[in-house]
Amino acid sequence: MSENKLRFGIIGVGNMGSGHVKTLLAGQVEGAELTAVCDGFEPKREWAKKEWPGLPVFEDSASMIDSGLVDAVVVATPHYDHPTEAIQAFAKGMHVLIEKPAGVYVKQVRKMNEAAAASGKTFGIMYNQRMNPLYQKLRELVVSGELGEIRRTNWIITNWYRSQAYYDSGSWRATWAGEGGGVLINQCPHNLDLWQWAVGGLMPVRVRAFCQFGKHRSIEVENDVTAYVEYDNGATGVFITSTADAPGTNRFEVTGDRGKIVIEDGKMTFWRLRESEQEFNARNKASFASPECWKIDIPSSGKSPEHRGILQNFTNAVLKGEKLVAPGEEGIYGLTISNAMHLSTWLDDWVDLPFNEDLHEAELNKRIAASSFKKPETEQTAAPADLTGTH
């Protein structure tokens, strides 16, 4: 680290990676500097050299890291390669920030987490939606006990409209071999993470999911999912997502013993009971009475710093020991839920957590073998797509 600066190298300058390059080059992350990038695809390297003159561009992460130019890497490759790249980088003493999802299957991600722990380096994941003040506030209200014990979670997150043109824009897209899943792996990792993180790290104990594959679209993977889960305390949850609904909905409702919180349209409303439901029920004698409830608009606490916020927090963690908002090891939680949803659908049955990871991998491998996309003919375009409006 030169002059108290953390020197970043970006692995993969595709859609997400090139966004991080721009953020860093613009000097938006205090204490961070961008010192190199790498990409395995030649036209993309040529594009990068023209786009960012003077920035060292490498063919692969190993040579970039071996150059001694970087202290930390951001892994922004295709999903499947996140754990492989991270494990290699940890072995070379790098701090590592991975893009979401942590990987495509839990078994692979568990190995990455072990490598991170063994290295002692800083490990983060680009869960930029954890920087959103709304979800941070929800987490704070749950953790502090304001909402009481959780009774029900319900997230309808169907505002991921993707046309056939989107799916046709890369032959790897929405294939088992190319992405390892559909809306659960590509669009929803943030939401699957927040579904547990924002309610205080509450994970389901069993999952019964109903994935529909290629619904209204010519694709291999799931693009319409309804999942029901149960928690250890008897609470239940529902998660609904789709990429074919227009205009779609993003509404997250969490019910507790002290009321109900709804996040919708970028606003949080808290219907707060004056006393807990349990206390009211214990003392109430009237047949049709219900607990006194106050509707509260929770004030907004500003805009989310999103990706820049995660880059800043990660940089501060390395340089100043700041606590990570999104530790890399926590990427396994959302992916566990995601994998369980696939497995439940494939088996047409309940999946208890933790699930049989070998069985999941075997089932996934069947679908990869039958996939229309064959690695490693990774097809990419030289210039990143316009991702305006995506997350």
Added chain:
Amino acid sequence: MSENKLRFGIIGVGNMGSGHVKTLLAGQVEGAELTAVCDGFEPKREWAKKEWPGLPVFEDSASMIDSGLVDAVVVATPHYDHPTEAIQAFAKGMHVLIEKPAGVYVKQVRKMNEAAAASGKTFGIMYNQRMNPLYQKLRELVVSGELGEIRRTNWIITNWYRSQAYYDSGSWRATWAGEGGGVLINQCPHNLDLWQWAVGGLMPVRVRAFCQFGKHRSIEVENDVTAYVEYDNGATGVFITSTADAPGTNRFEVTGDRGKIVIEDGKMTFWRLRESEQEFNARNKASFASPECWKIDIPSSGKSPEHRGILQNFTNAVLKGEKLVAPGEEGIYGLTISNAMHLSTWLDDWVDLPFNEDLHEAELNKRIAASSFKKPETEQTAAPADLTGTH
């Protein structure tokens, strides 16, 4: 029928029945008059005689009907008896309006529908929420094609708060022998009916439901339900209900090929696509484009006439041949969904519709046999409970 008046007799002057008595005595239903009531419970008959001096009060429906005083009956007995009473009344040439639910199990209701058809008399069901302009408008928008083909239905109807005091107010309450079910049978019949009626009579083809029994309450039956359904066209649906959530939610979202309609807080919003999603998807070439969408507040068309509206429509059907808004035969639809939810939970498996009615009856009978409530020691209070705020 005297002087073009339809003479009503009410069977059962409990909570609902006494409400209908008041409506009719107040002259709120044109063309209808109340000429008799009956109740099998002596203290209730005494109470009725004091409450409504001069109104003939009978011990049972047979003697009330045989008196020649009535042309039509309203069946407002406990749920289990609706079909029995209706079948007897049809046999005696009565027009019959039954309270919801149509019955407790489909097999029983099917017999009632056969009796109604054989009688040729007018047969209605007190689905008063079908009179709500919001649900009527939704149905009209679906049937007219404004919303396009249905893709998803989602109803969170958890605003049925019932304390332990409510359940303790009658030993028959929330027992298998006394009610034959919980929130699905007592609170939700309207919603289970509207879930299909308001989307143009679209019935699920299979159901996977998760009922929780006696959740946060000391009762036998289900009071927390999450159900997933699939329709013939591949559309999916979710129905969530509970009596222990406070303050609860009532939000009905329906997505179609032409957009999305949400009914919440007594308001309807239609997010309408300028062209259908299917047409847009077929012509679109841009990776991240989505169909143009207009958010429309559908104007409210007034208050619902509720029970009075159903009584008026039923009266007009008999006297003037007006089309019934809620034909009695249609009570079987919501009950079919309700029974399938129970059966799916009991079997911990999918239930295809139509389901095995004998299996359902056998499973229900097991629970009746083990129930804490033993018929016919029906416990009732002489005066009806205050039902203000219920439906």
